[in-house]
Amino acid sequence: MHWRTSRQWHPRNGISRGKEPMLAAVQHILAQRVEFWPLRNRSIHYALLNDPPLRHGGKPGSAYTNDRATYRDLTDLLSRAWPNVTPHFGETRRGSHVSLQAIVERSFRHN
Numbered sequence: 001m002h003w004r005t006s007r008q009w010h011p012r013n014g015i016s017r018g019k020e021p022m023l024a025a026v027q028h029i030l031a032q033r034v035e036f037w038p039l040r041n042r043s044i045h046y047a048l049l050n051d052p053p054l055r056h057g058g059k060p061g062s063a064y065t066n067d068r069a070t071y072r073d074l075t076d077l078l079s080r081a082w083p084n085v086t087p088h089f090g091e092t093r094r095g096s097h098v099s100l101q102a103i104v105e106r107s108f109r110h111n
Contacts, residue, residue: 013080022057025048025051033047034102038102039103045066082103
C-alpha cells in the first residue's frame with residue numbers, strides 16, 4: 001500500500017495566536033483591494049512586502065521578507081484561513097477569516 005493512501009484524512013490545524021499579526025495584515029490587504037478580487041497569493045505577497053508584518057507575533061525578528069520560506073508561510077496561512085470566511089468579506093462560514101471570493105483557489109499550490 002502506498003504511504004499516502006495508508007493515512008487517514010484529518011482536518012488542518014487552525015491559525016495560532018502567533019500568526020494573528022500576519023493574518024490581520026492579509027485581511028487589511030484584501031479589504032483595500034476588493035475591486036481587484038480575486039487576488040493570487042503572489043499579489044498578496046508583494047503587497048505585504050510594502051509594509052511587512054511579523055510572520056509570528058511572538059518572534060520579534062520574524063519580519064515578512066521576500067524569500068521562498070516566507071512565501072510558503074503565506075501560502076500555508078492562506079490555505080488555513082481561506083475555507084473560513086468573515087461576514088464583511090462576503091459568503092460566511094463558521095470560524096471565518098478570509099472570503100471565498102478574495103483569493104484564486106488554485107494559487108494555493110506552491111513548490
